[in-house]
Amino acid sequence: MQILNGKKTAKEILDTLEIDVAQRAATGKKVPHLAAILVGNDGASETYVASKVKACNQIGFISTLIHFDDKVAEQRLLEKIEELNEDMSVDGILVQLPLPAHISEKKVIESISPLKDVDGFHPENIGRMVLGEEEAFISATPHGIMLLLEHNKIPTKGKHAVIIGRSHIVGRPLSILLSNNSKPGNCTVTVCHSKTINLKEICLQADIIVAALGVPKFLKVDMVKEGAVVIDVGITRVPDAGKKKGYRIVGDVDFDEVAPKCSYITPVPGGVGPMTIAALMKNTFKACVERN
């Protein structure tokens, strides 16, 4: 069994980006600039945005963090996005989700220019991903998982991948990416979800299992074939008085049980999580290159 070390792979990707950015800067080219919008004071959202800004700073991207009160009017938010769309210095725009209930996430996402939509949530970018178009921005978690497979040379062609979860931001896009005619890709893909009846039976056929349903320790050892590759997308915060932060992050895989049976497995934390940041940075770099 080998650990698919997302932290290490993400660092390699970020290191390469850092060199690429320095080269751009040295040759007088524009350096990527990510604008992140945070609304309100949700703890998890603040942590996520902070780690994105930190990654920007580490690798030489410019970053702007715009923090609105949770009472901000939807119109005010939309105006700010319009301003960022038109701002030539900004390459990528992200709005940290979820948003307060009085703001339409759909309206906000669709107001971001598809050319700056580095989170890949705009319908146009989702469509381009389905079509396998190069210009698509692919959302950070599925993109990060594809990068993790690619960098660690995990074979995918002809493999049977079973994805548990059909969310718009992980399961669904990943099912498309893994089955597209690309590299990595070309998997036979089964999408399972809450209405799936014989989940265990299907999982036992999988060469690659992606657990992306958000239920801690859901995937048990009796659902995994010997030698499978297991990708754990879960990041549930479970209260833990023993931890400084008062919680610990638990994945969707019962790691201790499942790991010995796998060929490769991602840990939580340190697996998919860091890869999402790396993917976002790659998207922002791409947006910068394509716009300039």
Add this chain to the structure above:
Amino acid sequence: MQILNGKKTAKEILDTLEIDVAQRAATGKKVPHLAAILVGNDGASETYVASKVKACNQIGFISTLIHFDDKVAEQRLLEKIEELNEDMSVDGILVQLPLPAHISEKKVIESISPLKDVDGFHPENIGRMVLGEEEAFISATPHGIMLLLEHNKIPTKGKHAVIIGRSHIVGRPLSILLSNNSKPGNCTVTVCHSKTINLKEICLQADIIVAALGVPKFLKVDMVKEGAVVIDVGITRVPDAGKKKGYRIVGDVDFDEVAPKCSYITPVPGGVGPMTIAALMKNTFKACVERN
């Protein structure tokens, strides 16, 4: 075994649309108007466009057929589409594919306003379909198959659907629609394709099989579980001197062998084919209602 009679179901849908259109007309509301563009003189394309125009006429839609020479400049085509986008009298625009090699299909498809893209090929509409949004135009073949399942009350929730083929216009969108949380939908879906290794083994698990790869008589009886629902999307033209047209249409399913084993099966012709026309008409009606 029961035949899933697409011809009959399509007629029911068209009859209902005819009544709805007549009601709109009687109350002074706008009647749907479909503009179809045909480039060149490909026999199959001419037949398809003609049957779409015929359906419009039958149910009281207005139709405009614009026929360009196969030498038409891409720019001329794009200008015509722009004109149709701006024409308030036009609700739906379709460009019959394929186009001659000197014209970019991508550019042409993306030039159609997503609000008039009744073929559902624009990336924005594909994205909205993935997101399960009501406003999405879903392309005619997968939409037609979903309507066929719905009108014939074929249970889908929790069923295992195996789709052979991952094309942008059939396999891929259908895999998404069948696994979305909707009705019909909520299937566990496996997408198979040319790189799938154990196709037979996977097909034998299927409650619903969709053959959409374009290989005549590909699906054999030993690949089908007793009682499965089989949907045949194939429409290959095979030369046949005994037919007036010089060819016959052959599906992807070895019908004579497979049919006795099924609970339901679509014939070719008269199965999915007529449903695509019905779906296109429904899309055009929807475009008209939403724009007015």
